[in-house]
Amino acid sequence: VNIVVGFLCTEAIEAAMPILKDANIPVITIGVRTESLTDRRAKTGWPVYRLGPRGDDERNAVASALTRLWQNELFAIIDDGTIYGREIAETLRAAAEQAALKPVFVDTFRPQLDNQIGMIGRLKKAGATHVFAGGDGDDIAIMGRDAAQLQAGIVFAGGENLRTPPGDVPYSLGTLMIAPPEWADVADPKVLAAFAAQKVVPDGYT
Template sequence: MLIRLPCLRLSLLVALLSAAVPALAEPFHVGLVIPQSGQFKPLGDHVREAFSVWDNANPGVFDDIVEGEDGCSEQAGADAAAAMIEAGANVVVGFLCTESLAAALPLLSDENIPVITLTVRADIIGEEAARLGWKFFRLAPRAGSEADIASEAILRLWADKPFALIEDGAISGRELVEAIRIKLEERGLKPTFVDNYRPGQATQPSLIRRLKSAGVARVFVGGERSDLAVIAMEAERQGVALKFMGGDLLHAPQGELPLPDGTLAVLAAGATPGPEAEAASRILKDNGLIAEGLRIPAYAAAEILGTIATRMEYSETSLDEALRSTTFSTALGPVTFDENGERREPGFVLAILRDGEFKRLSIEGAARIGGDGQ
C-alpha cells in the first residue's frame, strides 16, 4: 500500500536528504595551449604528458582536456584564446611564450577564464595583469625574484669575503647582475669588483688576471654554464682559488668542460625538485617518463586544478577567487597565489653541484656550506 506523506513532512525529508548529499561540482573543462611544432614542441609535450598522467590517475575529475596551439606570436595567442572560448574551457594552462600570452590574456579574461603560465617570467606581464584586471596566475618564477635569492645567498655566505659580480654583456646577464648589485648595496654590502667578459671563448686569461688582481675569492657569474666552466678551468690553470655562483642559466646540459663541484646556482624551483616532488616523479616514472623540463610544474598545475574541480564550494565562488584563496599541496611544494595571481612562495631556490648534478639546498645546508668556507 502506498503511503503518501503530508506535503510538509515530504518537503522536510527532501531538505534533509539534500543537506546530507554534497552538491556536485560544475563540469570542469581544462584547456592546454602548448607548442605542437617547432623548437618548443618538447616542452609542449611535457605539459600534455603530465596532465595525461594526472588525469589517468584521477579519472572523472576533469570532464575533458582540450588542446590549442601556442605558436608564440600575438596572432597565435589571439587565435588560441578564441579556440579555448569556443571549446568552453573553464581555465587555460600554457601559453609558454610572452607574445602569445600577452595577446590571449585580455580576451580570455573578458570571458572570465583564468590563465596559468608555467614559463613566462617577465615582470611586466604580471604588472599589466594587475593594472588591467586580467585573470593571470603564474606558476613560473617571476624574473625579479632570481636576483632576490642570489643577493640573499651572497649576503648569507659571502658577506665577509671579497667577491666579484661579472656578466657576459647579454641583456639577461647584465640586468641580473645589476639587480643583485643594487639589492646588496641597499643592505650595505658592496662587491669588491664588477666587470664583464666576452662570452663563447675557449679561454679567459685576461678575466682571471683581473679577478686575481682585485683579490677576490668568490665570483657570481651572470652568464651561461659553458662560459662559467671555461672561467673555472682558466682559474685552476692560473692557480687562482675561486668559488663560483651563477643564475638559472646554469641549468643546462653539461658541455665539454664540467663545472667545478661545489658551484652554487640560483635555479627555478621546478628545475630542482624537492621532496614534495617524489610522488609525482614516481608516477611519471611508472608511465615511462622522467621528471624533467616542464613535467613537474605541469603536474603541479594539474594538482591545483584537480583540487579546485573537487571543491564543494566551486559552484559558490568564481574559479579565480578559489585559486587566490586556497593553499595547494603540489609537486612544487605549497602553492598560494596573491591578489595579482603571483605565487607567494619563492620561484627560485639555491642549489649546489654535487657529482655533476645540482641538488637543492635547505637553509640548514646553506649554513653548513657557509661554515665550510663557501
C-alpha cells in the same frame, strides 16, 4: 572551457588574454616569467595567475643569498653584457651596496671564448676569492678551469644558466648555482612512479 593552463612565451599569452578576459576564462601560466603580466592585473583586468617563478625572482634570490653568504668575502661581480647578465649582476651589486658591501671588482667579460685567462688574471689581481658571473654555464665552467690553472683560488657562482647538460668543460668543485630545486629530486615518490609508468620525464613544467 572553464580554465586555460599553459603558455610558455609572453607574446602568445598577451595576444590571448584580451579574448580570454572577454570570455571570463581564467589563465594559469606555468612558463611566462614577465613580471608585468601579473603586476598589471589590476589595470588590465586579465584573470591571469602563475605557478612558475617571475622574471625577477632569480635576480632577487641571487642578491639575497650572496649578500648573506659573502658578507665577509672578497667578492667580484661580472657579467657577459647580455640583458640577462647585466640585470642579474646589477641587482646583486645594488643589494650589496644596500648591505654596505662593496665588490673588489666589477666588469664585463666576453662570452663564448675558448679561455678566460685574461679575466681570471684581472680577478686574481683584484684579490677576488668569490665571483658571481651573470652569464652562461659554459663560460662559468671555462672560468673555473682557468682559475684552477692559474691557482687563483676563486669560487664561482651563477644563476639558473648553470643548469645545462654537461659540456666539454665540467664545473669546478664548489661552483654555486642559485636556482629552484630540480623537481625530479624532491617530488613525492608516488608521483615520480606515476610519471615513470607513463614514460614521462619530469621537468620544471611537468
